[in-house]
Amino acid sequence: MPQEIIIDNRHGTPHIHPPKKQGDPIPIRAKSFEEVRDIVYRHAERNRDVVYRELLEELR
Amino acid sequence: MIIRFEQSLTVAGFLAEVKRHYGSEEELRRYSKRKPKDILAAEDLEDFEYYSKHPEMQFEKIRRAVSVIPVNEQALSIFSPERLRLLDVLSSKQFESIRQLAGFLKRDVHNVHEDLKRFQALRVLELERGPGNSRIPRLLAQYITILPTHWEKLEAFKEG
Numbered sequence: 001m002p003q004e005i006i007i008d009n010r011h012g013t014p015h016i017h018p019p020k021k022q023g024d025p026i027p028i029r030a031k032s033f034e035e036v037r038d039i040v041y042r043h044a045e046r047n048r049d050v051v052y053r054e055l056l057e058e059l060r
Numbered sequence: 061m062i063i064r065f066e067q068s069l070t071v072a073g074f075l076a077e078v079k080r081h082y083g084s085e086e087e088l089r090r091y092s093k094r095k096p097k098d099i100l101a102a103e104d105l106e107d108f109e110y111y112s113k114h115p116e117m118q119f120e121k122i123r124r125a126v127s128v129i130p131v132n133e134q135a136l137s138i139f140s141p142e143r144l145r146l147l148d149v150l151s152s153k154q155f156e157s158i159r160q161l162a163g164f165l166k167r168d169v170h171n172v173h174e175d176l177k178r179f180q181a182l183r184v185l186e187l188e189r190g191p192g193n194s195r196i197p198r199l200l201a202q203y204i205t206i207l208p209t210h211w212e213k214l215e216a217f218k219e220g
Binding site for chain 2 (some may be wrong): 009025
């Protein structure tokens with residue numbers, strides 16, 4: 001289970017960094033930072049965990 | 061809560077950082093070709109090419125951030141007293157290797173290495189290649205901000 005979600009805005013567009021060995025950073029389109037945060041918290045609360053692939057779908 | 065690591069640098073600083081990170085512009089180009097899925101490298105290349113063509117922008121400021129959304133309490137362990145001291149020391153002193161840094165901190169070199177890798181993954185610092193197999197730790201982030209979960213609802217932030 002990842003203990004944190006990392007969002008990187010180095011190049012303007014925010015990217016989500018996957019947990020170790022789960023691929024490369026992926027851009028998140030048209031989402032404000034607050035939206036991203038709320039989606040992550042709702043996901044973690046609902047699943048009592050972070051299921052990265054599912055979270056990614058929710059963020060897309 | 062959101063932990064944000066911020067870096068403010070000039071375009072010239074960005075170009076130097078990219079060269080340090082990848083070795084050279086050519087290395088970056090080769091790396092990006094070899095690993096087309098590495099979007100950050102592709103964007104580094106795109107920005108590098110753009111800024112290289114605009115020398116008049118070299119003193120302009122770039123501000124960038126890595127934000128960490130902790131999912132459990134373990135994530136907050138990045139703020140242990142040892143790790144905070146490590147960041148603080150790197151802000152004022154330069155070391156030629158991880159071993160030298162560990163010696164200064166009077167800590168086990170493997171533990172310091174682990175901490176540095178964790179911060180490297182967050183792009184808080186970089187480990188530049190030094191002589192032989194050594195790595196030179198270099199702090200990138202200048203600001204560490206802790207934002208309460210619903211910070212945007214706070215009046216002070218609304219005004220700012």
